[in-house]
Amino acid sequence: MNVMKNQILISLATPADGKFLTLDKVQDPVFSQGLMGQGFAIEPSSGEIVAPVDGTVTLVSETKHAFGIKTKEGADVLVHLGIDTVELAGKPFSVSIKQGDIVKAGEAVVKMDLTAIQAAGKQTTVILAITNSNDVLDELMTTNVEQTVKAGATVAVAEIKATSTVTQVKHNGSKYDQLAAAIVDNVGGAENINSLIHCITRLRFYLKDESKANTAVIENMDGVISVAKAGGQYQVVIGQAVTDVYDAVIAQIGSQFTNPDATAEAVDETTKAAAKGFWPKVKQGASNFIGVLTASMIPIIGILAGSGILKGILAALTGFKVLSTTSGTYVLLNAIGDATFYFLPVVLGFTAAKKLGSDPIVLAIVGGILIYPQIITLASKASTASTNFLGIPTTLISYTSSVFPIIVAAWLGKYVEKFLKKIIPMYVRSVFVPILEALILSLIVIIGVGPVITMISKGLSNGLVAIYNFSPTLSGLILGGVYQTMVIFGLHWGLIPIVINDIATNGHSYINSILSITMVAQGGAVLAVFLKTKDKHLKEMSLAAAISAFCGVTEPALYGVNLKYKRVFVVASIASALGGALTGFLRVDNYALSGALIGFPAFITPGVGIGSNFYGYLISHYATLLIAVVLVYFFGYTDKMLAKKANPMNLNNLEVA
Template identity: 85%
Template structure:
């Protein structure tokens, strides 16, 4: 039986209350250290914001930590870049292991000395294990607060008969597995940590079982740099570090080196400025969410893709009728995952982004509600309005991008609704209103924008094809899979369907077929090159699925995750598209890739020049994609760089 605990947080200093987003430090303002708030202090007295046990007093006196009885880890950071002042402005009245009460004086902070040194005096509070224990953190204070005044309330998850031991057991178990797989305590010289990583100095790195460590629940990845074996943990790094030290002993610590690593990685994070780094970080975050949301369903996507490919081949050879009961049932099994993709992604993306998974699953269901899909499928009914606001309905069946946008917005909408709706009404009104708001954002905002852009792109690409099939193949081949990611490809599908229905063939579908082969060739190259067993298995399944005409497992399971693979695959796809256009390869059915080869046999003629053009263009694209990715697109070194939540640490290794 689950229950919740409410913990009040008092202001650690008197002054102006700020949200974390206004703190000029990306480590805190982006929530990388957890939820919290900040204060611009106007007095030197710093008090304990909660009651609990002091778990940390930094050597440079600029930060301290307290763990509450309910398991919340509170970090108070005194000033920005004050670590460089080596403790001079601070008089610390507590030590690690002390029991403190909320409002108790713990530090004297010399504001003038900090200001004279050109540093900010901002006092920052963060709940560093927010992801593990918090439902939410509500700011209740006004703009001006007094030290010791209640300014926030934590809604802490708690399980009956289990308090902090639950969290402790989890980190203890992870610590045990990490120690065992780095070669045991006997293989460790020393251990430090920074803001996201455990940094081991090992006697023999070859004894470390990297593949096992990477797959531990709670470990993001492993990196090797500067003579360190770095295990990337994320926000819970201090908890895991403490658990490791508890097991191997304090003799392995180096507090000075740890303080230096934390200071250096914090400083490196703040170097990320300007438009391009922010754009790059935004793209990386978006791709990270896409791939992380897709990973739980990659297996069934790949299996479904293979099944759909087999069915396409059977119907192409007239072995199975598309109207038979056997086909209908098997097609439902293969197609359901793709049809209901927004529902599944709503759930997985919400878990990744901190939104309500059930609400986002419902939003996904709203997007593919049968009546809406039917209306969106006809030009005469697609244009409609909601309370007088005009909108264009779009079919979101099998879509990815819109539900990711909804999941990202979900936590902000939910937080807003909780602020304005009384507690006793939240369980009923917050979920339905959140679902309504997010659905309207997609229908009224995202849908029309995607429609306009996709129609414009489609018209442009068709015009280019009429001018030069080879140029059109180059552009469409290179861009199509990127269009798929953002849902912009839907403008081309009606053109393909109309071509086949009206003319009996489609040149454009031949180029789209090439893009599937190129993505499949890319993951095949990764399969051939990687030594990572898990990645090898995923890559092979994704390659087969792509050759059957379904690229989602290749895109989201591998190629986008290792971005250079996707870029190189798109280059190969552009080359293959140009070749397809040059040869004027035609397609005679809504099928393609390697398993859809019957769709390239000219009706009434049989195997002839068009089919030979198909073989040349598709297998040449396969060869080009495999070779380019194998030589230039992938290396196992990329495994150590993936999904690090603090990319800034790659700037410099302390």
């Protein structure tokens, strides 16, 4: 494979006469937010459209409002003619190129009827975007001045990454070729493919037999966000690198599998759909967050489940006084069981960054900073938790076992790195970009995210305690229903000190009994999935996650199954609310920082032994288990969800499936 090590520059010409605009001025969020890559725009004064670069035409939209050119350096350049002009069905456009043509910069390619477009109530803005910017661009330098330009004049220069593979030597073991080969193998090979198209984020296979596809393997590949099945298509969600992976797949299986018209239509539809509606975007954003969350956790679900089971066994052994918490055996076994959870931000920093396109090593370091021992020590004491950084007040919190903050950092990492590369000279980037990126992301979490979580967490906790004092049953209903959602966003930490203080001061905690119920409900939900599914991989994961939840560790159940199949989590939360209400009604008490099914000794009243409180524990916890299993089995899960589940995509790419 020929790798270019010298600086590679591509000149980008303006595709039309008119006023030059930076991309952020475009009145289309898909382009203005950079979702389609870096670029610029022209407010045209003439409808004569020319090629902005030398290259091969890879796309001509069926509705003629967009075309794509691939340069010999590997840049995929998309030219989009007008905003929402896909609705005009090609009438204002006359195209003189077709897929496969070789064009030169400045060569006339399309005639665009500006008057007809304006009469239809559409904007005529001509937009240029390098759709694989994240993979091939080091920097895009534009005039950054809103000035009048002539078609064919150079207005931008793209600096190609020094390690970008030139296309004269066709893919030969690159990361896209390796991913493409793995995807093809796991969809059943070329012999199982009828055709392949793509949209703005997904490979869309038409397979002869979908049962031959190994979905579990594909979903766990680096570079794959998730898999969806819809409209007779087997969709592999890639993100912004979809065109590179698509090209690599076609290079391996042959051009006879392509359908350019269908691809252009899919790109048009998803581009248009991504720009519409506030609430659809909110819903999609939430789905994206859950998708990245679960995808980041999947690689470590097995060891999380095993660690949870080990911690449960240790809790039982100490509960029955078989082991002392000060013995060497306990300390070593507890370290083995606890390490995965303690260092979760480090591991998640790495896995989330790989899904979101950030630097995995930098994000792992950010995770390490968040759980740095001195920070944890300061955060553990009220007298030292309040501090400041360069005069900015902040509240330190413990990020051990946390999930949400490092996911936020991984999402922001891509943008921070891109910004730093723009302002730092190339010859010192390898030294300064990683440490500055780690510094910025750590401060954003510690100074920004941490205090916000603390404030919301304390408010929720005080409110829930007040509700318990007013009505234990109502408190159990609310707390039981929302606690595991609080865990996802790290908002549960405000309740933990209250529980610890109750047990340390009063010797018991009613609230911890309700928290215990939520673990049983999530375990019961995933147990129902185990009982109902016929999918071998899901069955194995569900059983391990259920045992872990019954041992007091819900992460494998939450992130491995329940959140992934969202209805399972919703139904489990309903069961948890009902169980919490029953627990509050019976006023079940807890006498140690333990719970779930394995922690039953913590519900035996000291000095009294097995009595009414323990019977209340049995009734509330096993009733919750039964409710969760029954509700999820009949209303929360079906194997059809394996095919129909809405698989979220990268947080940086919005698409309506």
